[in-house]
Amino acid sequence: MSKELKFPFDLDLSSLDTGSITNILNDIEHHLPLMECEGDVSQLLEVKEFFEGELKLSRRLH
DSSP: OOOOOSSSSSSOTTTTTTTHHHHHHHHHHHHGGOOOSHHHHHHHHHHHHHHHHHHHHOOOOO
């Protein structure tokens, strides 16, 4: 897991496997078109980027 977090909260992703993180990313993709505020879209994209990075850093991405 990345030591440099870009968010104001601490995340422990050690218990999540590839499938779980992929499901989170799919949920984010599903919710993006529903966001009405530019700030909300931006924040959700930041969270998506974080989870994508975690997949790569953890070598869970096949």
